[in-house]
Structures are given as structure tokens and as C-alpha cells.
Amino acid sequence: MLLIGAAWWLGHAALHHTANAxxxxxxxxxxxxxxxxxxxxxxxxxxxxxAGLTPVYEQPYSGHYxxxxxxxxxxxxxxxxxxxxxxxxxxxxxxxxxxxxxxxIDQDLVVWAGGYRLDGHDLAVxxxxxxxxxxxxxxxxxxxxxxxxxxxxxxxLLIQRLIxxxxxxxxxxxxxxxxxxxxxxxxxxxxxxxxxxLPLVRxxxxxxxxxAQRLERSxxxxxxxxxxxxxxxxxxxxxxxxxxxxxxxxxxxxxLEQVEQLRRIAERQLKRARLAGAGGAGACFEPAAELPTLxxxxxxxxxxxxxxxxxxxxxxxxxxxxxxxxxxxxGNLLDNACKWARTRVAGNLAIDAETLVLRVEDDGPGCAExxxxxxxxxGVRLDEQISGHGLGLAIVKEILEGYGGRIAxxxxxxxxxxxxxxxxxxxxxxxxxx
Numbered sequence: 001m002l003l004i005g006a007a008w009w010l011g012h013a014a015l016h017h018t019a020n021a022x023x024x025x026x027x028x029x030x031x032x033x034x035x036x037x038x039x040x041x042x043x044x045x046x047x048x049x050x051a052g053l054t055p056v057y058e059q060p061y062s063g064h065y066x067x068x069x070x071x072x073x074x075x076x077x078x079x080x081x082x083x084x085x086x087x088x089x090x091x092x093x094x095x096x097x098x099x100x101x102x103x104x105i106d107q108d109l110v111v112w113a114g115g116y117r118l119d120g121h122d123l124a125v126x127x128x129x130x131x132x133x134x135x136x137x138x139x140x141x142x143x144x145x146x147x148x149x150x151x152x153x154x155x156x157l158l159i160q161r162l163i164x165x166x167x168x169x170x171x172x173x174x175x176x177x178x179x180x181x182x183x184x185x186x187x188x189x190x191x192x193x194x195x196x197x198l199p200l201v202r203x204x205x206x207x208x209x210x211x212a213q214r215l216e217r218s219x220x221x222x223x224x225x226x227x228x229x230x231x232x233x234x235x236x237x238x239x240x241x242x243x244x245x246x247x248x249x250x251x252x253x254x255x256l257e258q259v260e261q262l263r264r265i266a267e268r269q270l271k272r273a274r275l276a277g278a279g280g281a282g283a284c285f286e287p288a289a290e291l292p293t294l295x296x297x298x299x300x301x302x303x304x305x306x307x308x309x310x311x312x313x314x315x316x317x318x319x320x321x322x323x324x325x326x327x328x329x330x331g332n333l334l335d336n337a338c339k340w341a342r343t344r345v346a347g348n349l350a351i352d353a354e355t356l357v358l359r360v361e362d363d364g365p366g367c368a369e370x371x372x373x374x375x376x377x378x379g380v381r382l383d384e385q386i387s388g389h390g391l392g393l394a395i396v397k398e399i400l401e402g403y404g405g406r407i408a409x410x411x412x413x414x415x416x417x418x419x420x421x422x423x424x425x426x427x428x429x430x431x432x433x434x
Contacts, residue, residue: 285319314350
């Protein structure tokens with residue numbers, strides 16, 4: 001717009017300058033012709049040969065005027081001036097001057113004046129022309145030029161928009177793959193992209209593959225290490241519990257506590273491995289595919305008690321949440337409910353206002369109001385007769401804090417036992433500080 005505006009202004013100035021130069025040139029030629037019609041009487045009085053004049057100078061207020069002033073005081077003027085006067089400056093022979101002024105009936109005059117010498121007498125001739133008609137034509141042309149410039153600008157913007165949209169259309173596969181990557185539906189980005197950004201996409205793909213391999217190796221190593229140390233820890237515990245081992249009771253108790261803490265950590269990592277299954281790192285969470293498998297796993301884990309476990313959901317599509325985190329979150333809540341339940345455990349998943357809501361209920365003894373706030377504290381257990389070490393709900397709390405979620409406990413209205421309700425925001429950023 002600035003470029004077109006500057007071009008319009010420069011064109012306006014150049015056009016008017018050219019028009020004025022043309023008019024002035026014509027006035028100069030008329031002045032020379034007028035001087036050719038001048039003569040002197042024998043008495044020295046100036047005379048004008050009207051036959052040599054253009055008829056336009058005879059028509060009143062025609063827009064073409066002249067005036068001649070001799071240094072001796074004599075003056076001649078065109079009949080077209082009628083009762084008006086045209087000032088003629090005193091000019092030396094060969095001197096010229098141009099200016100603009102208002103003429104008769106508010107005409108816009110351009111005046112050219114020049115000094116001459118005729119038969120030894122100095123005189124000045126001023127010739128004027130009304131340029132209002134020419135200015136009107138120029139204004140019309142300028143308006144047409146402005147409309148054409150605006151049309152050209154609109155056309156150029158349209159073409160630019162089409163070019164940009166066509167260029168970015170080639171990036172749509174990358175956009176789709178980024179969304180799929182966010183939801184865990186792919187591990188790399190497509191390389192069907194313009195050559196200008198292909199090196200960047202390839203570098204990103206190498207980073208994605210590298211990070212996925214490192215994460216998978218870390219999880220596998222944690223699970224293998226946990227499984228490997230269970231046997232040695234059991235052997236160390238048996239030896240420490242042997243009364244024949246000479247050791248102070250306080251020392252024995254302290255070592256047994258440390259061994260027990262290591263065993264808890266190993267059990268936690270093994271539980272995470274069982275719940276995550278064989279899913280890839282960062283895979284999305286699909287309730288329809290994961291809940292039946294999780295239900296069968298829990299039924300096998302608590303088969304001796306014959307619990308009735310029912311899991312339901314109203315989510316037909318996958319969620320952009322880490323599969324392992326969600327399985328660990330839901331698995332710990334359900335495992336805790338199974339430990340306390342008498343015969344029945346129910347779980348349900350739903351979406352409410354861009355938030356994933358997980359509700360787990362059981363028909364166990366429930367919990368007193370004053371003890372509900374302490375449930376999620378690490379290591380707190382409400383019944384020492386139930387197997388476990390209080391780590392499950394603490395893990396649930398850590399996962400929810402990473403997603404900016406929260407958990408609440410209460411009494412199940414349907415089953416009468418404990419009800420846990422976890423809320424996980426969808427589409428939020430995950431904090432990896434945990």
C-alpha cells in the first residue's frame with residue numbers, strides 16, 4: 001500500500017508538472033506570435049494587427065488572455081479580458097517569468113510573461129490560459145489511476161493469499177502427524193514435505209526415535225531390575241530373621257526395615273510394568289481397548305476372593321494422555337478398591353467439561369470422615385490387616401499432580417463403601433518434575 005501510494009503521488013506530481021510545462025510552452029509560442037503582430041505608428045504609438053490573432057483572444061472570458069505593456073506606458077490587451085486587467089511585470093528583454101493566479105469569473109490561470117525589444121522600444125508581454133478544464137481531465141485520470149491501483153492491490157493480495165495457501169497446503173500432512181503424535185497415534189512425522197523443511201523434519205524424527213528408545217530402555221531396565229532384586233532381597237530377609245545370626249535386636253530391626261523398603265519399591269515397579277503391558281512409550285489412552293484387559297488382569301490378581309469387577313465408560317475415542325500413566329492411575333485406584341471390597345468393585349470413565357473423570361467404588365467398610373484427608377499421604381494405611389504398604393494412593397496423587405488434576409474421596413451412594421473420584425484435565429501440559 002505504501003508503494004502504490006508513493007507511486008500515485010509521484011505520478012500525480014509528474015502529470016501536473018508535464019501539463020503545466022505543456023501549457024507554458026504553448027503560451028510562450030503564443031507570445032512570440034503576438035509580438036509578430038505588433039508594430040509602431042509613425043507617431044510612435046503601438047498598433048496590433050488583429051488579423052494575425054487567434055480568434056479565441058477575441059471572445060470575452062474565453063480563458064485565453066494577453067496584455068502588452070511598453071516601458072513608455074502604453075498598454076494593449078485582448079478583448080477576451082473584457083473589463084478585467086492582467087498585470088504585466090516589468091521585464092528586461094529576454095527575461096521570462098511564470099506564475100499562477102485567479103482570473104475572471106474565478107478561472108485558474110497560468111501566466112507566462114517575457115521581455116522583448118521592438119524597434120528600439122522595450123516591452124513586456126503576458127499571456128494567460130485557464131487550466132481548469134485541463135485540471136478536471138487530470139483529476140478524472142487520477143481517479144481512474146487510483147481505482148486501477150486499488151484493483152491491482154486487491155488482485156495482488158488475492159494472488160499472494162492463493163500462493164501462501166498453496167505453499168502451506170503442502171504442510172498439512174505435518175500438521176496432521178503432529179496431532180497424531182500428540183495423541184500417541186504415531187511415533188514419527190511424515191517426510192512428504194517441501195524440500196526446504198525436510199532436513200528439520202528428519203532431525204525431529206531422529207530425536208523422537210531416540211527419546212522413545214531411551215524411555216523404553218529405562219522402563220524395561222527398571223522392571224528387569226525390580227524383578228531381579230526380589231530374590232536376593234528375600235534371601236537377605238531370611239538370613240536377617242535367623243535367630244542364629246549374632247546381631248543386636250535394634251540393628252536387626254533397622255536392617256529388616258531397609259530390606260522391606262527396597263521390596264516395596266521393587267513391587268511398585270513390577271506393578272507398573274504389569275499395568276502398562278506391551279504398549280509403546282507415550283502411546284495414547286484408549287478406554288475401549290484398555291479397560292477389558294485391565295479388568296481381566298484384576299480378576300486374576302484377586303481370583304481367590306471371587307470379586308465382581310465391573311468397568312464401564314462413555315468415551316468412544318482415544319485420549320491424548322499417556323497410556324502408562326492412565327493405566328497406573330486407574331490400576332492403583334482399582335487395586336486399592338479390590339483390597340477393601342467385600343464382593344463388588346465398580347469403575348467408570350467419563351468426560352465432563354474437557355476433563356476426564358475416573359470414579360472407582362467398592363462395597364467395603366468405607367472410611368471415616370476424619371480419615372479421608374489422610375488417605376493420599378505417602379505410607380499412610382487405614383487398616384494394617386489389608387496387604388499393601390500405602391504406596392498406591394500416593395502414586396495416584398503424584399500422577400494427578402503431574403497433570404494438574406485432583407482426587408476426592410467420599411462414601412459410595414450405590415455400594416456403600418469408599419468412592420474415589422479423580423479428575424484429569426484434557427489437553428493440559430504435563431509436569432515431569434515428578
